[in-house]
Amino acid sequence: MISEVLTGAGLLGRGAKIILKRPKLFLLGALPAVITSVIFLILLIVLLFRVDEIVLWLSPFADGWDAGWAMTVRILMGVALIAGSILLMVISFSALTLALGAPLYDQISEAVDASEGDAPPPREEPLGTQIGRAVRQAIALILVSLVGAIVLFAIGLVPVVGNVVGAVLSALFGGWMLATELIGSACERRGIITLAGRRAAMRTARAKVFGLGVPTFLLLSVPLVAIVVFPIATAAGTLLARELLPAEEKLR
Secondary structure: OHHHHHHHHHHHHHHHHEEEOOOOHHHHHHHHHHHHHHHHHHHHHHHHHHHHHHHHHOOOOHOOOOHHHHHHHHHHHHHHHHHHHHHHHHHHHHHHHHHHHHHHHHHHHHHHHHHHHHOOOOOOOOOOHHHHHHHHHHHHHHHHHHHHHHHHHHHHOOOOHHHHHHHHHHHHHHHHHHHHHHOHHHHHHOOOOOOHHHHHHHHHHHHHHHHHHHHHHHHHOOOOOHHHHHHHHHHHHHHHHHHHHHHHHHHO
């Protein structure tokens, strides 16, 4: 399992090696991430400035409590709220960035396939069909992430261990959801067009998926770092899809 995790993490380095040899494609892939990074950075700043107000609004039940207990509960709520919001923002950022720059990220994925050899032929499909499916899948992933953020917010309220457990689960859940997005383009070229199909492939090598997804999730959680990381993560996602595909084929 450790070997698989390290292999998955190593895909980021392999992806960087491939994409940085194509600086023009790398820069084009960074452009959509610039736009969405600015949007989500503004949202994060607003949240940080208003977190006290939001927590007070969410916890009127603590108004009559002892001051020490009320402050403890509200601090836990504030930390859990920020952690859950970052989870939701990273997944939404990825989904929106991939949708906004779909043609560019498809080019990155195709370039990785070409560089590694045995690339599948381009998938013939109307653009409208592709866009419609991408939007539906992005909405589905964001909604699932919203549910996950709510659950992790509740876990974060548990005294002492809640924030630690919530942070670990957030990284694991966020990494899995992120990997689901990053392998999308390469999977579609291989005839796997549904989220269920992607998840079936991912379950054949969970440790490897977490090995790529978790560090990528953590890197994308850092404002503006995502601009550099995202094109590399897209390349790494294609490499992951290539490794998952033989196992997935056995399921079909």
